[in-house]
Amino acid sequence: MPWLDWETLYLDLLQFKEERGFHNLLIRPEHPHDILGANDPKLWGVICDAAFLKPQDSEQAAQLQAAVSGVLKKYTENYYRKRQMRWDSERMDYKPITKLNDNFQDYVVKVPRSDKDLLQTVHDAIQEWKKRHKQLSADLPNVHFDRHLYQPLLIAKGNKTRSVPPALNDGERKFVEELITYCKSGPAALKGRELFLLRNLSRGKGIGFFEDSGFYPDFILWVTEAGKQRLVFVEPHGMLNEVHPEMNAKCGLHKKLQMQVADARKRS
Numbered sequence: 383m384p385w386l387d388w389e390t391l392y393l394d395l396l397q398f399k400e401e402r403g404f405h406n407l408l409i410r411p412e413h414p415h416d417i418l419g420a421n422d423p424k425l426w427g428v429i430c431d432a433a434f435l436k437p438q439d440s441e442q443a444a445q446l447q448a449a450v451s452g453v454l455k456k457y458t459e460n461y462y463r464k465r466q467m468r469w470d471s472e473r474m475d476y477k478p479i480t481k482l483n484d485n486f487q488d489y490v491v492k493v494p495r496s497d498k499d500l501l502q503t504v505h506d507a508i509q510e511w512k513k514r515h516k517q518l519s520a521d522l523p524n525v526h527f528d529r530h531l532y533q534p535l536l537i538a539k540g541n542k543t544r545s546v547p548p549a550l551n552d553g554e555r556k557f558v559e560e561l562i563t564y565c566k567s568g569p570a571a572l573k574g575r576e577l578f579l580l581r582n583l584s585r586g587k588g589i590g591f592f593e594d595s596g597f598y599p600d601f602i603l604w605v606t607e608a609g610k611q612r613l614v615f616v617e618p619h620g621m622l623n624e625v626h627p628e629m630n631a632k633c634g635l636h637k638k639l640q641m642q643v644a645d646a647r648k649r650s
Contacts, residue, residue: 385443391451398455404462414454426453554600557618578604597632
């Protein structure tokens with residue numbers, strides 16, 4: 383504690399608050415000391431060598447200062463987001479997705495004006511989509527999956543073209559192709575059921591969770607059966623760069639959703 387510059391920590395938090403847009407959050411000068419002084423492992427923690435907490439020179443003290451500032455910022459964001467989600471969940475309203483939803487917007491494909499051949503390819507694809515909806519061209523590749531709620535699903539290839547919504551990356555493409563293969567195999571798990579897939583949009587327009595970590599699942603999968611439906615949020619990538627599942631908000635999402643659905647049913 384004696385090595386820390388408390389005024390700088392406080393000013394860092396104020397700047398962080400403005401950057402994150404937490405305009406209704408009040409931070410007082412004593413709050414950084416109160417948070418760190420609580421010494422509660424449920425509130426915060428640092429995994430480091432013991433010597434890191436006892437700096438011997440100004441350079442080591444600066445490293446400690448930066449680490450503590452990061453802890454306070456993470457704590458502040460988690461504090462704000464948890465209360466934001468609590469506020470949202472109490473006012474959550476469930477509605478069906480309609481064709482006016484942003485997820486069903488038209489594609490905007492941007493190509494260099496100088497590439498006349500590619501421009502012609504895109505133009506032909508638009509004009510003849512009904513005839514060639516399963517294969518556009520080698521320059522504008524796509525995945526055709528009749529269980530996806532809109533067509534086409536463009537695939538990212540090179541840097542000559544850009545599209546809105548963004549084209550599928552390699553991991554997303556692989557997921558869709560493997561799902562197609564699975565559906566064509568006639569699995570017993572799909573007997574009497576219908577399956578629908580929707581590519582989810584990103585922050586601001588798609589269906590998202592945990593604003594702090596920006597979790598907008600890449601796909602939403604519906605499985606319907608006899609008037610019931612099951613929603614699966616799909617994020618087709620590994621866990622190498624994720625935190626441990628026990629501490630990962632994404633892994634615990636199903637529990638939080640079940641609690642919110644139960645609360646919504648009580649209110650209704």
